Amino acid sequence: MSAGSGADRRGPHVQPSGGNGPGAAGAKQAGGGKDKSTAGKNHRPGGAGKPAAGSAREVALDVLVRVEQQGAYSNLLLSSSLQKSALSREDAGLVTELVYGSISRMITLDYVLGGFVSKGLARLAPWVRSLLRLSLYQLMYLDRVPSHAAVNEAVNIAKKRGHQGISGMVNGVLRSVLRAGELPVLPESLGREERISVLHSHPLWMVRRWAAEYGVEAAEAICAANNEPPASSVRVNAAMISRDALLAQMLEAGLEASASLVSPYGIVVKGGGNLALTSWYREGCLSVQDESSMLVAEAVAPEPGMRVLDCCAAPGGKSAHMGELMKDEGWIYANDLHAHKAQLVADQAQRLGLGCIATGSHDALRLARVLEPESFDRILLDAPCSGLGVIRRKPDLKWRKQPEDVASVAALQAELLQSVSGLLKPGGVLVYSTCTTEQAENSRIIAEFLKNNPGFASVSFSSPVWKRLEGTALAEGEGIQLLPQHFGSDGFYIARLQRLL
Template sequence: MSESFEGGRRTAGGSDGRSSNTGGSRKAEAGAVRRGKGQASDGKQRGTARDAALEVLVRTEQDRSYSNLLLNQTLQKYNLEKLDAGLATEIVYGTIQRMNTIDHFLARFVSKGLAKLEPWVRSLLRLSFYQIYYLDRVPDHAVVNEAVNIAKRKGHRGISGMVNGVLRNVIRQKDTLTIPANLPAVTRIALTHSHPEWIVQRWIRQLGEEQTERICEANNVPPRVSVRVNTMKYSRQQLINVLADAGLEVEPSDLAPAGIIVKGAGNMALTTWYENGMISIQDESSMLVAETVDPQPGEKVLDCCAAPGGKTTHMAEKMGDRGELWACDIYEHKEKLVREQADRLQLESVRTVVMDARELHNRFPPASFDRILLDAPCSGLGVIRRKPDMKWTKRERDLDDICAIQRELLRTVHSLVRPGGVLVYSTCTIEYSENEGMVLEFLERHPEFEWDREHSRQIYPYEHQSDGFFIAKLRKRA
């Protein structure tokens, strides 16, 4: 196995969830330690990778903000070099991913309890524990020294002494920190793979213990970078050749016909291939949605909840940009994202509208679309590996509210499908009540639709190293 901080997340880990001991480069560590605090001549704040990571973790916990958005803002603010930015990214996502496991172990070393610590002290201990326990390539002494320095700057001698003592005790005892195999299944899986017990319990009830553990394990594996080829300009093999000739390590997706896996290339959204409309960045599972809708040139198609536009533009490409593709979103700033993607790809068939999809029946007459995609708002429990925060912010009671919205959307948009037409319902979750349960409930009330199970699927994160997704193809009887 190999592991890299460059470009962001780690790329491999041991079977116990701890990173492989690769003995790799210390450049990220050295770069993070040497940088001092203060204000740079360009007005950007100076600090280490750990300063940046700490700021993101504190704000994520206090404000319940999205870590990915905060991280991007903070990295720009600190103006870190590439390797340091990679280390900060790894620390943030890794600490959030492993939060309850970290807290479980830290509780042994903090006598008054983590909950009684100031938020920044708690986050500092968490991110330091993550490096000591999970990142074998980062020297333990450097982690402790950096944490103590941060504690001195932000607190007082008492806090820095406590931080120093806790972390040195962690180092001395880290080989004894294990999750007992004889724990009840829910507790063992929750602590081993760092998921809330309510999610683990729910999945075991629906899917069984073995499959639940595979899902939870996969949720801690960093997502691969996948791009979708614009088939109006290139075949997949042609673009693979272009990318390979440019020195990129690429391979065709074994899941999505238009998908390409790209390794070690950094942010593909900053490339000329993206800018020129040759590729779009999209997960492989997500690409299957447009394949399932299968829109044909000249048809009238509706994407009910379209932002940020990946599925919309994919459908337009499959139509050869011939026909009428309406893309709706409830928020103006999100509708703008769809328009920007359509403009980047020079798609003229896409028409956008700002509207609550539950009101679309007031905008369009019944039976006015050949095909409709309802990519419904959902719990997002299939994309935890991309958004680890949601493990700790979602509550089980939230699912009832989400299901109510999905139910109402299906109730209002189904009438817009013409007889003989297609309604595709999709989510990025693996939750039964939002997926198969929702479709079965809909079909009970609307027997004019039939479920094309052959062209429907539930994808789990461990199957293809892609997002968890549900796609149901419903046909309206002619």
Template sequence: MTTANNNIREIALDILLRIGDQGGYSHLVIDQALNKHQLETRDGALLTEIVYGTLQRKMTLAYDLDRFINKKKKMNQWVKWLLYLSMYQMKHLDKVPDHAVIHVAVEIAKKRGHKGIASFVNGILRAAQREGFTDYSEIDNEVKRISVKTSHPEWLVERWIEQYGLKVTEKMCETNLLHKQMTVRVQPLKTTRSQLIEQLEADGIKARASDVSDQGIIIEKGNVLKHESFTNSMFTVQDESSMLVAELMDLDSGMTVLDACSAPGGKTTHIAEKMQDNGTVYAYDLHGKKAKLVADKAKSLALTSIQTGQADARKLQEKHQPSTFDRILIDAPCTGLGVLRSKPDIKYNKSEDDITQLSHIQHEILDHVAPLLRVNGKLTYSTCTVDKEENDYVIKSFLQQHPEYQVDQEFFNEIPEALQNTSGSSEYGMQIFPQDFNSDGFFITRLLRNS
């Protein structure tokens, strides 16, 4: 294997150490590494595959590795991650022969450690090559089997089984290991969806229309981020579940809208586009830097109806009078347990306490923002998580405390046909699972203020 390929594995090892042991956010650390090393497209794709694949399956790889290691053996963290990323390649990357993976791992071990470590790495990987990997179906306990097989913590698997049942949980965990399709949202004030698809197809990028958003496009083949339409801000990269939020807000031109937790701005700009950039969207975020990201995104898309600012959503009554807004969006801070395909490190770093603490914040935001909506106005609540404590239970509690609000029944009639029967939905809103239509896990509901 070439020196360049060795270098990719070394970069991957550094990234995994930063994410796995130093708490770095996977998507940010990978982006930084790609920008720093200026890799060829193919090498960048391989690096991303190795890092994300190893992270996604870390617990599974650790279970596999345990078979070949003396429990008393102490290992440096970099050695452990080197074995993980090597075993991931041996198990899941067919184009790379095992002997080449082992050779590179041994070379890296020599470079970073000493001959003894190199010999140890060689021995472990050759044993794995010779004996093969674990048959997880032999694990009797269902929670442990799903946890090991799909690399999700046992507490999370157990929690989801209690909330949604074994079948839905196992499918969700399996889907969280799969590659997510690339989807984009056309800027309709600059071009039409059909025109953009035609332009992409003419340039060798295979694309098709989304079934859930009339602005959505699914990229089936090709790098759309290298296309001139991206440079010219003809579209925004956005997951289909995320697109549904603005689609289901019942927006109209000329409205006054509040986006209480707006960064990074995908939904904010979608709201403005749905309103033909006519009206006003007040977009706030707790952090000034993130609020600036929203402003920058609006500017790049040539949207002038968005006013951004830094503010805690729980203090927006200090900025706006009661009954000000026609529509409000609370895209609430959440655990992010619906976006594990894009951010696999989340599943290892969250706890049940995090879920409970965030649910309290979600309650506080809803309570504080509720008076800002005018009578007969509509409030949309969304999260990118799949946990009932952050979704159904938050809405149920809010409605009990706010009799002036009710779930807007028309919302359920407006859900796209492809999503009418999602298994997690309830009287409180629509729960989308990652397996429903190959998108992020999301919860969306719409409330009506009736007095």
């Protein structure tokens, strides 16, 4: 999902004040704003929390309120709201920018607003709080139309949804922000990690965790990268068309496209819209997939004729990629706990013309009971994880996750890895992957497994994947760690383990 609004995200950010936002850095102060903004378009009322209707900012406001009040997932709600709206492509892009930007920068926005809202943000109605956030986001981070337009739009929405007092308060707060200058202004007493939390709008526990694992500089780089708009990338189906040929077609069609530096099967596209709506997608020439995710099937390195197990396969991108690499020769058993998710894998295989993929629905912890021991040449365990490597795409993760979530999922990962390892043939390869930055879920899982299973050895650093990424990605324990700032792709961990003869 990309911002798509044509406006630039820029500048600093803040922390939730008054306890109504997720995770605070622990400082309070007055802030200020920029005098440039993305700004205002037409609008129409539609009560807060009701299905999206009206202008771009009203649609964004409704989504933000429902995310905060109902715990809705921003990506799913945003998609459905845009489908119901009659907004132009430009305005739909603005809605996307406002929703993801306001959620991603919530600590910073609330920190600044806390210095201007005398009664405190926590005492405001949810729709008023969200209106102030999305309006301040425009003033601080977007540079497309005059600031007064964003302020006027916010005031008009407040008048239609509330009363004169609310519109007056919204007007006063935003105009005070404009007069204040650069924001946020941080007290000298803030420590380095607290400053990162406020400026880059991440819960303090995440900043401290990453600083402990990677160093303070890398922690700040992770946070900054998480606030950047995600790239749009596709994986070429090499069984149907070469990357060079598809890239040439895209360039001829006027798309701004380039070959991925991360994956030899990837193409990065800027401003191309939803590529899943193109004939290339319908005809099976490409799949939409993050560049880091493309590395997983390459690390598995399945060959034609092999038997391959994908333990947690949905939605099917990695299974499909393995089928393409195998030239549709052999057998892939793509398993998922939920039958409707396994169907997503089957749908992908059908679209791509892959007959080698069979799907099933089992608890991955029970696969060792339903499948023959030592019967697979390759196994992929793309394990359930905290997902902290994909915050750029799913900013609500910053506010949904807690430190204890990492510990609980790590216990499951270790159990899954031990359980499925017995299904691998001697000489076979098992790939363990996650889309997280947390070493409790990554290198520590692998270290413990290798300690308890001397019949396995790491071969992560003899793969073409490592040879391509070495010098940028990190060698964490016995696996490869990509961080969001390394290539502008998702944070991912990949460990390649071989069962000894």
